[in-house]
Amino acid sequence: MTEPIVDVATLEPGIVQVRMQDRANKNTFTEELIAGLTAAFAGIRERADCKVVILTGYDHYFSSGGTQAGLRDLFEGRYQFSDKDLYSLALNCPVPVVAAMGGHGIGGGFVLGMFADVIVLGRESVYTANFMKYGFTPGMGSTLILPNKLGFALAEEMMLTAATYRGEELQRRGVPFAVVPRDAVAGHALELARTLAEKPRVSLMTLKDHLVAPLRAELARHVGQELAMHAVTFHQREVRERIDTVFGQ
Template identity: 25%
Template sequence: MSPFLMQERDGAILKVTLNDPDTRNALTDTEQFEELVALSNELRTDYSVKVVILTGAGASFCAGGNIKDMASRSGIFGGSPYELRESYRNGIQRIPTALYNLDVPIIAAINGHAIGAGLDLTCMCDIRIASQKAKFAESFVKLGIVPGDGGAWLLPRVIGMPKASIMALTGDMIDAEKALEWGLVTEVVPEVELQQTAYDLAQRIASNPAHSLRLTKRLLREGQHMRLDSLLEMSAAYQSIAHHTEDHSEAVSAFLQKRKPAYNNK
C-alpha cells in the first residue's frame, strides 16, 4: 500500500495531503491511522516545523469511514462487538488524541467533502479554510451508528452545542457558506485559491518563534477545560520560560530596531 500521507516541506511549513483519491481519502485502514499517529509523534520533537497544512487529494478532503467495508464487515469493521470496540480504541481513536494534542498549529485546507470522520478530522485542526465546493456532514446517524472518533466532543467545541446537535442528530450535509455562517470555517475561497490562501496564512503563523507558537497553542487547548485561575498559573509558568528564550530577546531587539527578526528556535 502506498503511503496515505503525501508530505511537502517548504521551510517551516509542512503540507500534508491525504492521498487516496479513489476512495475519496476515506479513513478506514490501520496503516492510515498509524501514519497519522507517527507523523504527530515526529512533529512533537521537530521544532523546525512551525505549522502544518492538512488537505486532501482529488475532489474530497476526507469521506470518513469506507461504507463498503462497513457493508462487508471487513477490515476495522469486522469481528465481534468486543473486537470492534478494541478496533476503535486502538485504531481511529488514536488520531484525535495525537492530532488534537499536537502543539504544532494545523490549518485544514478543506478542498471538498468532509464527511463523518472527515469532518471530525477538520475539528482536530486549529483553523479551517474551505473551498466553495466543500461540503460537511456529521453523518454517522444516517448509517445507524454514532460518532466513534470523538466528534461528539470536538464538534460542539467548534460550533457550539445547538448547531452541533443539528448536524449530529440529522446527519444532514451543509455547504461551505453555511459552514462559514456557523463558524465551522473561518474563510471560504474559490477552489483555485484554497491552497495559496492556506499557505499565506501558514507563512504568517510561521513568521513567529516556534516556542511561542507551541506554548500558545497549548494554552488555547488547556483553556477549553481548565478553570481561569488554573490557566493563569499555567500561563505564568509558560511566560517565564518564554521570557528567557533567545528568540524573545531577538523579537524585542528587532522591534526596537525596526527590522525583521531572525529566529533560531532557541
C-alpha cells in the same frame, strides 16, 4: 513510482504539509491511511524546524471517514474507534495545525479536520457529521469538538439530522472560520501558515498548549461517553442493514 498514501513535505521554512492522497479509497480511514497519518504526526513531534502543519487532502476530497469494512468491524465488536486514536492527532500536535479542507469532509473525516487549530473550508465542497445516517451515535470526539468549533445549535443539528452541507451554506450559517472557493483553499491556508511561521516556535507551542488545554482535558470523558452510547446504539440490526445498503450514497 506509486505516490505515498500520506505525503509529508516541507513547503517553506517552518511549514510542513501533510497530504492525504489515497485516491483509490477517497481518503477513507483505511489501515494504510491511519498508519500514514500516525507516522507523519509522530515525525513532526521530533522536528525542531517545524512551526506549523498544514493538513490537507487531494482534489475534491479531504477525508471520507470510516470504511464500510471498518464500520462492519465496529458493529461486530472487533474493535472500538478509540483503539485507533486518529481524531486527536491535530489536537495533540505540539505546533499549530491548519486544516486545508478544500475537498469533501465526511463523517469522521470532517471531525478529523475540526480538531485542527485553524480551519479553511471550500464553498463548493460538502461537509457532514453523518454518523446517524447509519443509525449509530457519533464518535471520534464529535460531541466535544463540533459544539466547540461550530456552536451548539449548528453542531446539534448536524449530528441529529446527519445532513450534508455545502461550505457556502455553512458560511451563511456563520461558521467562525474561512470559507473560500475550493481552488483558493490551498493558497489561503498557506498564507495563514506563513503568518503563524513568522512567530517564534516556542511561543506558538506555548500558546497552543494553553489554548487547547480544556479540549485535551475533556476529550477522554467525551470519548468514554461516546463509547457508552455506541454500546447501546451500534449493535442494532438496523445499523448493520444501513451499513450494508446506505454506505457511499
